[in-house]
Amino acid sequence: MFGLGPHYGFIFASYAIVAFVLAGMIVWIAWDGRTQRRLLAELEAQGVTRRSKRHGSASADPDAVFSGSDK
Amino acid sequence: MQKYANPTRFMKIADAVLPWLTTATVILFVAGLYLTSVAPPDYEQGHTVKIMFIHVPSAWLAMMCYTIIAASSVGSLIWRHPLADVSAKTAVPIGVAFTFLALVTGSLWGKPMWGTYWVWDARLTSVLVLFFLYLGLMALWQAIEDPSRAGRSAAILAIVGFVNVPIIKFSVDWWSTLHQPASVVKMSGPAIHSSILIPLLVMAAAFTCLFFVLHLRAMQNEILRRRVMAMRLLQVERAANVEAGAPAE
Numbered sequence: 532m533f534g535l536g537p538h539y540g541f542i543f544a545s546y547a548i549v550a551f552v553l554a555g556m557i558v559w560i561a562w563d564g565r566t567q568r569r570l571l572a573e574l575e576a577q578g579v580t581r582r583s584k585r586h587g588s589a590s591a592d593p594d595a596v597f598s599g600s601d602k
Numbered sequence: 603m604q605k606y607a608n609p610t611r612f613m614k615i616a617d618a619v620l621p622w623l624t625t626a627t628v629i630l631f632v633a634g635l636y637l638t639s640v641a642p643p644d645y646e647q648g649h650t651v652k653i654m655f656i657h658v659p660s661a662w663l664a665m666m667c668y669t670i671i672a673a674s675s676v677g678s679l680i681w682r683h684p685l686a687d688v689s690a691k692t693a694v695p696i697g698v699a700f701t702f703l704a705l706v707t708g709s710l711w712g713k714p715m716w717g718t719y720w721v722w723d724a725r726l727t728s729v730l731v732l733f734f735l736y737l738g739l740m741a742l743w744q745a746i747e748d749p750s751r752a753g754r755s756a757a758i759l760a761i762v763g764f765v766n767v768p769i770i771k772f773s774v775d776w777w778s779t780l781h782q783p784a785s786v787v788k789m790s791g792p793a794i795h796s797s798i799l800i801p802l803l804v805m806a807a808a809f810t811c812l813f814f815v816l817h818l819r820a821m822q823n824e825i826l827r828r829r830v831m832a833m834r835l836l837q838v839e840r841a842a843n844v845e846a847g848a849p850a851e
Contacts (some may be wrong), residue, residue, distance in 0.1 A: 536649045538714040567826035
């Protein structure tokens with residue numbers, strides 16, 4: 532089929548699975564990014580600001596609320 | 603390196619780099635898929651050699667991704683680099699995907715060529731161990747609520763598990779396996795004809811660029827997630843202060 536010899540099914544299946552998994556990763560990461568940006572915008576709209584923003588510039592105190600790391 | 607340890611600065615750099623990297627990824631995939639479609643059949647394997655153009659880059663990325671996780675884990679444990687555990691954490695699901703693809707496409711290539719989907723030989727088994735290591739890292743990140751404790755535990759597992767990466771690479775030399783030995787990255791140079799080698803290298807470059815696009819985006823998402831978490835804590839703290847009658851900060 533399509534000039535791909537007797538094992539065309541294995542070739543198509545391989546490419547289909549790779550396309551499906553990589554597309555899934557791209558969609559998941561894009562969706563996660565949108566969700567986080569929306570949540571951040573909602574919190575800022577409620578008047579919650581990061582300490583770094585309240586204390587002046589982000590460069591002086593880059594990410595004062597960057598939790599989860601031992602900064 | 604500490605200069606780039608600033609998440610705000612990282613976000614800006616990633617925003618500047620990502621459009622270029624995304625464009626390069628698209629161009630490389632278009633070129634790679636075209637070259638794949640016109641590549642001649644292998645004299646022994648026929649057209650099934652086309653599976654190699656996606657199987658080999660997936661396998662390379664599976665190992666490269668784990669190497670990045672292990673290096674990030676060292677950075678996280680020794681230098682307490684604030685982006686290191688973000689890098690390590692976000693590379694794990696991407697590594698799972700590429701390892702899964704290496705295993706599945708390998709099986710689909712193995713059936714017509716070896717007559718079986720799976721054999722318990724050194725290369726296949728060590729890649730399966732890598733897959734389980736990735737799943738273990740994912741489970742650790744999910745199981746421990748405190749992100750810094752989770753990061754430390756995951757970093758230790760990642761560094762210990764790194765011993766598996768050279769085992770995967772050299773398994774075909776150290777043991778007698780059904781899997782073919784290295785034919786691209788070897789001391790005497792590639793043992794593949796250029797008509798097959800070029801599409802393979804272009805696809806490998808496309809997969810690598812895609813990995814970096816996904817990893818940078820995932821790191822940005824994780825930084826935003828941690829900001830959201832921290833802002834929620836501030837919100838709760840403020841509400842508690844107001845309730846207690848203390849002036850809000």
